[in-house]
Amino acid sequence: MSAESALALAPVIIFAPLLSFIVLMTAGRWPAHLRERAHCFAIPGIVVSLGASLYAFAAVALGGAHAAVERSFAWVPTGDFVLRMGFRLDGLAAIMLLVVTIVATGVQFYSIGYMHGDPRYWRFFAYLSLFSCAMLGLVLANNLLQLYIFWELVGLCSYLLIGFWFERPEAMRAAKKAFLVTRLGDIGFLLGLLILFRHAGTFEYAQLFQRLPEIAAATPMVLTAAALLLFCGAIGKSAQFPLHVWLPDAMEGPTPVSALIHAATMVAAGVYLVGRMYPPFQAATEPWAPSVLGMTLFQATPLQFVAAIGAITAVLGATIGVLQSDIKRVLAFSTISQLGYMMIGLGVGGFFAGLFHLVTHAFFKALLFLGAGSVIHGTGTQDLFEMGGLRKKMPQTFWTFLIGSLSLAGFPLLFSGFWSKEEILLGAFHVSTPIFVAGILGAVLTAFYMTRLVVLAFFGEPRNPEIHAHESPLNMCLPLWVLAVLSIGWWKFVMLPLHHLIDPGHFSAEVEHAGIVQILGIGAGLLGILAGYLVYYRQSPDPRRALIALPLVGERLVPGATGWLGRAPGVYTLVKNKYFLDELYASVVIAPLFVVSRWAHRFDVKVVDHFVNAVGHVTLLTAILQGKFDKQVVDGAVNGAGWTAGQVGQGFRRLQTGLVQGYALIVFVGLVAATGLYLYFGFR
Numbered sequence: 001m002s003a004e005s006a007l008a009l010a011p012v013i014i015f016a017p018l019l020s021f022i023v024l025m026t027a028g029r030w031p032a033h034l035r036e037r038a039h040c041f042a043i044p045g046i047v048v049s050l051g052a053s054l055y056a057f058a059a060v061a062l063g064g065a066h067a068a069v070e071r072s073f074a075w076v077p078t079g080d081f082v083l084r085m086g087f088r089l090d091g092l093a094a095i096m097l098l099v100v101t102i103v104a105t106g107v108q109f110y111s112i113g114y115m116h117g118d119p120r121y122w123r124f125f126a127y128l129s130l131f132s133c134a135m136l137g138l139v140l141a142n143n144l145l146q147l148y149i150f151w152e153l154v155g156l157c158s159y160l161l162i163g164f165w166f167e168r169p170e171a172m173r174a175a176k177k178a179f180l181v182t183r184l185g186d187i188g189f190l191l192g193l194l195i196l197f198r199h200a201g202t203f204e205y206a207q208l209f210q211r212l213p214e215i216a217a218a219t220p221m222v223l224t225a226a227a228l229l230l231f232c233g234a235i236g237k238s239a240q241f242p243l244h245v246w247l248p249d250a251m252e253g254p255t256p257v258s259a260l261i262h263a264a265t266m267v268a269a270g271v272y273l274v275g276r277m278y279p280p281f282q283a284a285t286e287p288w289a290p291s292v293l294g295m296t297l298f299q300a301t302p303l304q305f306v307a308a309i310g311a312i313t314a315v316l317g318a319t320i321g322v323l324q325s326d327i328k329r330v331l332a333f334s335t336i337s338q339l340g341y342m343m344i345g346l347g348v349g350g351f352f353a354g355l356f357h358l359v360t361h362a363f364f365k366a367l368l369f370l371g372a373g374s375v376i377h378g379t380g381t382q383d384l385f386e387m388g389g390l391r392k393k394m395p396q397t398f399w400t401f402l403i404g405s406l407s408l409a410g411f412p413l414l415f416s417g418f419w420s421k422e423e424i425l426l427g428a429f430h431v432s433t434p435i436f437v438a439g440i441l442g443a444v445l446t447a448f449y450m451t452r453l454v455v456l457a458f459f460g461e462p463r464n465p466e467i468h469a470h471e472s473p474l475n476m477c478l479p480l481w482v483l484a485v486l487s488i489g490w491w492k493f494v495m496l497p498l499h500h501l502i503d504p505g506h507f508s509a510e511v512e513h514a515g516i517v518q519i520l521g522i523g524a525g526l527l528g529i530l531a532g533y534l535v536y537y538r539q540s541p542d543p544r545r546a547l548i549a550l551p552l553v554g555e556r557l558v559p560g561a562t563g564w565l566g567r568a569p570g571v572y573t574l575v576k577n578k579y580f581l582d583e584l585y586a587s588v589v590i591a592p593l594f595v596v597s598r599w600a601h602r603f604d605v606k607v608v609d610h611f612v613n614a615v616g617h618v619t620l621l622t623a624i625l626q627g628k629f630d631k632q633v634v635d636g637a638v639n640g641a642g643w644t645a646g647q648v649g650q651g652f653r654r655l656q657t658g659l660v661q662g663y664a665l666i667v668f669v670g671l672v673a674a675t676g677l678y679l680y681f682g683f684r
Helices: 003-007 010-024 039-063 091-114 121-140 144-162 169-200 205-210 212-218 220-237 246-252 255-263 266-276 278-283 302-321 327-347 351-379 395-409 416-431 433-458 474-486 491-502 514-537 543-553 561-566 569-576 578-655 660-682
Strands: 069-078 081-089
Touching: 003 039, 003 069, 003 081, 010 039, 010 081, 010 091, 010 121, 039 091, 039 121, 081 091, 081 121, 081 144, 091 121, 091 255, 091 266, 091 351, 091 474, 121 144, 121 255, 121 266, 144 169, 144 220, 144 246, 144 255, 144 266, 169 205, 169 212, 169 220, 169 246, 205 212, 205 278, 212 220, 212 278, 220 266, 220 278, 220 302, 246 255, 246 327, 255 266, 255 327, 255 351, 266 278, 266 327, 266 351, 278 302, 302 327, 302 433, 302 578, 327 351, 327 416, 327 433, 351 395, 351 416, 351 474, 395 416, 395 433, 395 474, 395 514, 416 433, 416 514, 433 514, 569 578
Parallel strands: none
Antiparallel strands: 069 081
């Protein structure tokens, strides 16, 4: 077993789900009983990819290969330059392959029950297979251009799946919003890719990374610009502020899609991009210093900028999640917040920490979304305030959801989320106090809103008597238990020995203050859980209580905060409406674009169309006149010459009778005429 032999399986990993997609796209012509079993053609493809990914992970982990192995082939030879495509397998790719295939397999098994009876059941599994293929191709790419191609394919698949129920206007709006917002970031990604190619002369990672010192020495700002532009792509795909607004609306898609997008595919792609391109981020040490009217706003290297955006996103997502009443939207904003944590980890130099959290988050977030889907399947509602008492009617969903919630909340020691979040906080503690404080605040709020969600959904008494909840079938519960096992804290003992596989010397965390950071992390998680318990379990479930939860727990720690919040109802309105960012974008960006579009339309109709029509009329008139001239003059002259020649020919034809005496008469007449003319002109 070697990394080289595992690399030979790379085409199998990518093309097995692609084959499932191709087969299923013909299912529209299948008999109904075969379309109802479309999963039988989709699941084998992802299971094959899972098996090959397990082999690849074992080969890299047990082989202890520090260097990447890759294989490439000529794709487009153009003169002296040859564009190559290929596959790269290293520790980062091996771990991501495992995460993607495990989650995708669980989602497909779960979808058998969740999507049963849907008229487009076969198409759903086809799109899931293509989605998995795109993400696996992105992970295994050995060059930036190939990564970008699969990156865009991931975006296309998300559009198709978010808008899967396209007969619903909300779903179509959400799909278009996700597609357009992420395209804004992708423009930056493409520009960064082209800048690196312009200065390095290659798209391939290995050659590109080797030439970074030369580029940094010659044009340091080029690397800074390229890294920031690459990060724009990650901002869009991984829903970082300010391009995070598409992710909550993506909940309009089927819940299994939400699990796949939030756990292992689309949003993970942005974090993976930063991790994969970490050498350019590290080499870009020249600070970016934007200025307005000669005044410098801030100075930050690309990694510092990544950490700052991550901190803003972590707190922003957590505060909004506190006041959401839709179970899927709570989880959506938690995803935004946790992605911010991953960016914090990468930004403060904790390469391993950020990717460790990506792995643990994939499993417990997939568990939570599939658990939410089970709740929705069993109750028929997504509103937390219509639920209650579900732990008695849906025990399997409750226990697995509780495990996922405790992992996300960072419950000490027992769950994976605690260990990965602790690594991030430890890195932030040694680099930036404000970012560390933002991380602690996000941890408190995360624990609070997850406790709130669990209490509102599963404890108390049912708040809507019309809802008759029931447990989900086995094919939906089994993936929950598998993901629950993967959300337990044993990942700490799996990931740390593999530290060298995904962190080739990028960061070595100081452990001098590890105990302090661990205590603060534990305290933050327990404080949030306690606050949620006191406000929502001991009191009535009023959403406004969320804003004064922490002062209720420790009024002495924040003197007067309860009263201040009570006198500031606008705070609730602000947070409840997601800081009015959608409205801000609608008024500042979308409305002006519509105005420009309307003016452009009017200009097109009134000016461009009139000019084009006038040119058309002139051209038509010219053509008509030209046609008449051609017909009357040119054709007349040509036809007249032909007619004259014909008439002359007819005249001469009459003379050619074939009678000798007639010819003799003509000769005689001609001779007489010639003699007469000669005599006439000769004697004058």
